[in-house]
Amino acid sequence: MAFLGILVAAISGAVIWYWRFKMVREAGNEIIDSVERMRGAYKRGKLRKQAEAAPLASIADPVIAAVAFFFCLGNEKPMYLDAAKDVVRNRMKGIIRPGDMEEVLVFGEWASRSVTSPEDPIRRFRDLWLKALDMQERQQLIGIAEDVAAVGGERTKEQEYALQMLRRTLMN
Numbered sequence: 563m564a565f566l567g568i569l570v571a572a573i574s575g576a577v578i579w580y581w582r583f584k585m586v587r588e589a590g591n592e593i594i595d596s597v598e599r600m601r602g603a604y605k606r607g608k609l610r611k612q613a614e615a616a617p618l619a620s621i622a623d624p625v626i627a628a629v630a631f632f633f634c635l636g637n638e639k640p641m642y643l644d645a646a647k648d649v650v651r652n653r654m655k656g657i658i659r660p661g662d663m664e665e666v667l668v669f670g671e672w673a674s675r676s677v678t679s680p681e682d683p684i685r686r687f688r689d690l691w692l693k694a695l696d697m698q699e700r701q702q703l704i705g706i707a708e709d710v711a712a713v714g715g716e717r718t719k720e721q722e723y724a725l726q727m728l729r730r731t732l733m734n
Contacts, residue, residue, distance in 0.1 A: 700733065
């Protein structure tokens with residue numbers, strides 16, 4: 563009879579330890595799953611940022627880059643976007659060929675829609691502008707940007723900060 567009691571105790575112990583190991587394995591699997599979900603979320607966020615910057619990444623012409631930046635500034639005051647578009651069209655007349663004007667404006671407006679902050683194009687196009695533009699052209703770019711920001715009255719905080727960043731970037 564004692565042998566039967568020892569056998570039942572051993573089997574019960576084995577079952578309890580099996581159950582405990584099974585629970586530890588399930589907990590480990592849950593931890594691994596949550597780590598994989600966090601890693602996936604990180605990768606999706608990284609991919610989303612790349613996709614947001616993709617329209618700007620395709621721009622290699624300093625004039626088109628400037629137009630996209632002007633629209634980013636104009637987007638800070640959505641009510642006056644059409645007036646800002648007119649300012650850009652008038653100020654860029656001597657710079658962009660008349661036949662290409664509409665295409666450049668449409669592309670610049672499209673590229674600016676995915677930009678969350680007007681400082682993003684400044685960071686992205688800084689090197690392009692510094693290499694391609696002389697000092698007079700840089701001052702002209704800043705002047706047009708100031709005119710676009712002045713549309714509709716007083717500048718917003720974001721516009722003011724972007725203009726300061728543009729001046730520091732291009733004039734230093």
